[in-house]
Amino acid sequence: MAKIFVEAYGCSASFADSEMISGLIVNGGHTLATNSTESDLNLIVTCSVKDTTANKMMYRIKSLKTKPLIVAGCLPKAEKENVEKFSENASLLGPSSLGKTLEVINSTLGGRKQIALEDSDLSKVGLPKVRLNPTVGIVEIASGCMSECTFCQTKLSKGDLSSYRLGDIVRQVQTEIKEGCKEVWLTSTDNGCYGLDIGTDLPSLVNAVTEIPEDFMIRVGMMNPMYMPRIKEKLIESYDNKKVFKFLHIPVQSGSDKVLNDMKRGHTSQTFREIVKKTKEKFTNFTISTDIIVGFPSETEEDFQKTIQLLDETKPDVVNLSKYSARPGTDAAELKQIDAAEVKRRSKVIFDQINNISLESNKKWIGWEGKVLFDENTEEGIKGRNYAYKPIAVDEEVKIGESHIVEITDATRKRLIGKIAS
DSSP states (O other), X not given: OOEEEEEEOSSHHHHHHHHHHHHHHHHTTOEEOSSSSSXXXXXXXXXXXXXXXXXXXXXXXXXXXXXXXXXXXXXXXHOHHHHHHHOTTOEEXXXXXXXXXXXXXXXXXXXXXXEEOSOOSOOSTTOOOXXXXXXXXXXXXXXXXXXXXXXXXXXXXXOBOEEOOHHHHHHHHHHHHHTTOSEEEEEOSOGGGTTTTTTOOHHHHHHHHHTSOSSOEEEEOOOOGGGHXXXXXXXXXXXXXXXXXXXXXXXXXOSOHHHHHHTTOSOOHHHHHHHHHHHHHHOSSOEEEEEEEEOOTTOOHHHHHHHHHHHHHHOOSEEEEEEOOOOTTOGGGGSOOOOHHHHHHHHHHHHHHHHXXXXXXXXXXXXXXXXXXXXXXXXXXXXXXXXXXXXXEESSOOOTTOEEEEEEEEEOSSOEEEEEOO
């Protein structure tokens, strides 16, 4: 029996993987260490989506390799040689190779490096898990994606779409709720294309999950705009249920159709506009989150201005802003890159713009009163979410998993501030 320290980075799917890896570790007779100092083996679940993230991963790999080490997740699959440069003795475990977890652990503990990057036939639905947050159940609904984006390594890491069966997902959600979760995240690389390979779709899944009778909330994870037109009407109808957070994460990436074409995104800026319009027409308060990349190699000043215009028109509540960085193995990495100083300038312009939009959006909630589920333990204290998934902080003492009626008294660009009304 060994003590194993598990550390995770990246998207909610990566954290879900780490929970399942931890569950397999405990079921396999080992114990989980709370830090790398007391461990016999370290395991890091990595992300490779950006240069800055990958650099952070490499730094952590170097820090953790003083003991037997397993590098799991997207980075070893997308950049195997780079990982081995930083830790030549580390074992490697791919994001769809969780069936090999215990085998790789036991081999590494025995001093034998093992590489398990091929996809295993083990479904991620129904695996044991050790939750990072007792209130939130992260349920993966698919692996891989159908896109071919020129800037992204995800396809290199996770391969083609493989959706999990609707009934299996519903049973997994029931397990999460039975074990005390008040909030369930339906997550994958791209929720928008869920089910296209098995004859179903995301709205059907959301409807099936809302039929579970218990009291809980559902957060539907990221979906790319390119798959939205075919499910848009049904999806908006599926959101018309009190159990579903009124929240959509739809990464548009650019306001220029030329840049979107060069990115091979498969959608136009108008696709995004229509989705925002439809949700705002149907629901009074609805949170839109999106992603923007500035400085893509073919982005001209005119293209950049179109992104500014799109954000002004649609006013998304949350914008995840990234400076373009060339990722190894992607098509866009072969293109001539824009000067770093210009990319930095564009990023600062958008950063200031989205801060103003976020503050304006949040201030509209001042005076609102309603139910808030406290679901997140942060360094600043426990935060909650209302029905539109707005982050809310209160001064009063609350426990994670509790729900309270809260009145919003103030707002910053990042959160709403309230007081418990009852």
